[in-house]
Amino acid sequence: MDPGGIDVMHCSPAEFAERLAAENHTLKRSLINPALFSGIGNAYSDEIAHCARLSPVALTRSLDAAAAQRLLVATRAVLNGWTDRLRAEAARHAGWPPKVTAFRPGMAVHGRFGQPCPVCGSSVQRIVRANNETNYCPTCQTGGRLLADRALSRLLHASWPKHIDDLE
Ligand SMILES: [Zn+2]
DSSP, X not given: OOOOOBOTTTSOHXXXXXXXXXSOOBHHHHHTOTTTBSSOOHHHHHHHHHHTTXXXXXXXXGOOHHHHHHHHXXXXXXXXXXXXXXXXXXXXXXXXXXXXXXXXXXXXXXXXXXXXXXXXXXXXXXXXXXXXXXXXXXXXXXXXXXXXXXXXXXXXXXXXXXXXXXXX
């Protein structure tokens, strides 16, 4: 069963931009939608958004041509980088790596809540939904803005900080 997503490694920039704007959803939701793009999981979508310096909740139709192009370049860089790493790891273990997990050492933001962003040193933030977590760097990706985390903001009510400077 082919859900219909395009192959991001071989599509043209125009095809990529067209798919991106096909639905007006958040960047993250569109990237992991297998009907739009083939083979981008939750973990890699966080890494791709970080690499492209785009907010994971930016609406796809609000992205200009330059941002869409940057996203394509980031998508290929992240997927190629991890393919190489996984191949090297598999070769070392003479087979598939023993621990296959979405959280891998070497990721910039995914699974690294509270740890320093490898690019700028800011504390990696998260948005937790029912069964997945989005990680991002506020300095690199959202102009310092903290994205509302439903569970946490309910807990903190009005004291929910809006900007990374308010965390300190
Ligand atoms: Zn950063």
